[in-house]
Amino acid sequence: MWLDRLAGHTASGSPGAQNNRSYSPAAPRRTSHLAPRSSSARPGLSPRASTLSLISNTSTSSLPSAARLPNGSSLRNQVSQTAPLDVPDPIHILQGIIGVEIPKKQDPADSTWKKRKVEKPVDIVENPDFGNLSLEAFAEGAIVRQDVSKHAVHKMNAQSIAEYEKDKDKFEELHRSITACDNVLKTVEAYFTTFETDLGAVSTEIETLQAQSTALNNKLENRRLVERALGPAVEEISIAPTSVRKIAEGPVDEAWIKALNELESLARNLDKKFPGQEQVKAVEDIRSPLENLRHRAIERIRDFLVTQIKSLRTPNVNAQILQRQNFLKHKDAYKFLAQHHAQLAGEIGQAYINTMRWYYVSHFSRYQKALEKLKVHVFDKHDVLGLDEHGRRSHLGGSKAAAAPHDAFNLGRRIDLLRTTNDAAISSYLAEEDKSTHYLEVPFRNFNQALIDNASAEFLFLTEFFAPNSFHDISRKFMEIFEPTFALGQALTKQLIDTTVDCLGVLLCVRLNQKMAFKLQRRKVPTVETYINGTNMLLWPRFQIIMDMHCDSIRRIASATSRSATSALSLSAPDASKQSAAPHYLTQRFSQLLQGILALSSEAGDDEPVSSSLGRLRTEYEAFLMKISKGVTDPRKKERFLYNNYSLVLTIITDTEGKLSDEQREHFEVLKRAFSESSG
Numbered sequence: 001m002w003l004d005r006l007a008g009h010t011a012s013g014s015p016g017a018q019n020n021r022s023y024s025p026a027a028p029r030r031t032s033h034l035a036p037r038s039s040s041a042r043p044g045l046s047p048r049a050s051t052l053s054l055i056s057n058t059s060t061s062s063l064p065s066a067a068r069l070p071n072g073s074s075l076r077n078q079v080s081q082t083a084p085l086d087v088p089d090p091i092h093i094l095q096g097i098i099g100v101e102i103p104k105k106q107d108p109a110d111s112t113w114k115k116r117k118v119e120k121p122v123d124i125v126e127n128p129d130f131g132n133l134s135l136e137a138f139a140e141g142a143i144v145r146q147d148v149s150k151h152a153v154h155k156m157n158a159q160s161i162a163e164y165e166k167d168k169d170k171f172e173e174l175h176r177s178i179t180a181c182d183n184v185l186k187t188v189e190a191y192f193t194t195f196e197t198d199l200g201a202v203s204t205e206i207e208t209l210q211a212q213s214t215a216l217n218n219k220l221e222n223r224r225l226v227e228r229a230l231g232p233a234v235e236e237i238s239i240a241p242t243s244v245r246k247i248a249e250g251p252v253d254e255a256w257i258k259a260l261n262e263l264e265s266l267a268r269n270l271d272k273k274f275p276g277q278e279q280v281k282a283v284e285d286i287r288s289p290l291e292n293l294r295h296r297a298i299e300r301i302r303d304f305l306v307t308q309i310k311s312l313r314t315p316n317v318n319a320q321i322l323q324r325q326n327f328l329k330h331k332d333a334y335k336f337l338a339q340h341h342a343q344l345a346g347e348i349g350q351a352y353i354n355t356m357r358w359y360y361v362s363h364f365s366r367y368q369k370a371l372e373k374l375k376v377h378v379f380d381k382h383d384v385l386g387l388d389e390h391g392r393r394s395h396l397g398g399s400k401a402a403a404a405p406h407d408a409f410n411l412g413r414r415i416d417l418l419r420t421t422n423d424a425a426i427s428s429y430l431a432e433e434d435k436s437t438h439y440l441e442v443p444f445r446n447f448n449q450a451l452i453d454n455a456s457a458e459f460l461f462l463t464e465f466f467a468p469n470s471f472h473d474i475s476r477k478f479m480e481i482f483e484p485t486f487a488l489g490q491a492l493t494k495q496l497i498d499t500t501v502d503c504l505g506v507l508l509c510v511r512l513n514q515k516m517a518f519k520l521q522r523r524k525v526p527t528v529e530t531y532i533n534g535t536n537m538l539l540w541p542r543f544q545i546i547m548d549m550h551c552d553s554i555r556r557i558a559s560a561t562s563r564s565a566t567s568a569l570s571l572s573a574p575d576a577s578k579q580s581a582a583p584h585y586l587t588q589r590f591s592q593l594l595q596g597i598l599a600l601s602s603e604a605g606d607d608e609p610v611s612s613s614l615g616r617l618r619t620e621y622e623a624f625l626m627k628i629s630k631g632v633t634d635p636r637k638k639e640r641f642l643y644n645n646y647s648l649v650l651t652i653i654t655d656t657e658g659k660l661s662d663e664q665r666e667h668f669e670v671l672k673r674a675f676s677e678s679s680g
Helices: 002-013 064-068 074-082 090-098 111-116 135-166 168-236 241-249 254-273 281-311 319-340 342-372 389-395 412-419 428-433 441-465 471-497 503-523 526-558 563-569 585-600 610-629 635-653 659-679
Strands: none
Touching: 135 168, 168 254, 241 254, 241 281, 254 281, 254 319, 281 319, 281 342, 319 342, 319 441, 342 428, 342 441, 342 471, 412 441, 412 503, 412 585, 441 471, 441 503, 441 526, 471 503, 471 526, 503 526, 503 585, 526 610, 585 610, 585 635, 585 659, 610 635, 610 659, 635 659
């Protein structure tokens, strides 16, 4: 074929051509290496890295020799990458020469190429049309046309090179920028690679965490189920760490008592639910710490109570305030001590008893001495009913005459002390500074009022603080505390009434004592009843003694036969016309004394000795009047005299109330009417 000859001619004219290049006319023409690199070429490839120079004369004499380049040659990549944009494709030129379409080499990756490479190659025209030209002329023409084409190509390449040289710096700068971008992209690529690796690790960890979370949720749910079932049981046999720390180290206050109650409640629950014969390991494990904590609580309670008891011995301290603020607020502590250490609780209770006994004895001793400084009216044997004024004056000394005046038989406003609603006792300071004179019921009332107030407060405290003890034990403690103080009160009472003949004063003390007994009953303090009864045992006998002294005095003057006594007390006169029917002065005294006794006995009972004492006194008085009236010679005046005396008695006692008063008024009304009829 002519193509073989043409190929052989080209090969002989191009000694520098490689022998391993393809001679197939279907092989695409390689683009020239002389063209500058396209702007889209890879920046890392330099046109200068090729083994062909820009002025190389390889395959410049024969065009078909360029088509013999093997498809895998490196020149193809170099030429395709450096081909200028405006240079015609040599494949098109060859197609124009030979008039046959040469198929382009397709990318193996292209799917159309994969289809076409199994097809038959394009058939070569066996009888080409040479026109009127011979083969040599046709070849020469082709060579001429090829030369012209090469000239054009060289011209275009030279122009491209000039432009390339002109834009070389720009391209180099672009090359550096692209290189920098490559470096940045490599860094970004490395970052994303690392990120992808880390993301994979994170994803793995998330999956692990999800698995662990699922497992933990399952465990949590299981624990909740167990806690729901075992929670109440655990709560019953456990105590909070804060409570343990509070009991062991915290100050003894209300929060400490609350923690102590929690400990006691826990111990009771354990003893109730798990008796000693049942061996439960959890319970046995907690019993020992609870016992240690209980011993620690007992130790702290002991120290606290001993400190508070010592504070009661502080000078001028108010025991009631300490009892309310320090003892009663911590009564549960003593209760706990009494339950778990009875011996120690008894010792502390005895220490408290000894301290309070000293406290009350010392304070009431000072108070008694202060009350003894009060000035008290003196009633002696000369202040009896049967002593006349002349005899009284003859037995009084100068100092007695200068004493404060008082009426031994008139009650007056002394009863206000019984009716007052003020329960406060006078203080020691005021008693020492008081310069006025009082009756004996004033110091008696103040001392006993202070005594029953303190006794009531102490009994109520003992009942509340020593609640675990029985009433008998509390009463015994109370009597141990107040026995010396009660002795002081009875000694003061005896001192006040021992020598006096103030009948109204003693009876006032009796009524004050009864009023205090009623107060103690309302306060529900029965332990002071012994003292009240003891005081009554001192007052009633003295009242009867004084009443007997009045009776004796009337009896003595009534039975006197001497002329001096008769002249002083009788109404007799030498001249009957001069005898007076006016009431005797003794009637005035008797009426005032009777009125006072009745006023103080408005609520008296039948079992009191007042009625019998008044009966004896009234009998002696009536006997005295009858004996005195015998000295009146005129019967009418005698009757008038008796009527006037009984009428005076009725007038004075008319405002009194009570059963005893009604009896006395009725009796004197009968006597008055009797002598009224006879005198009229």
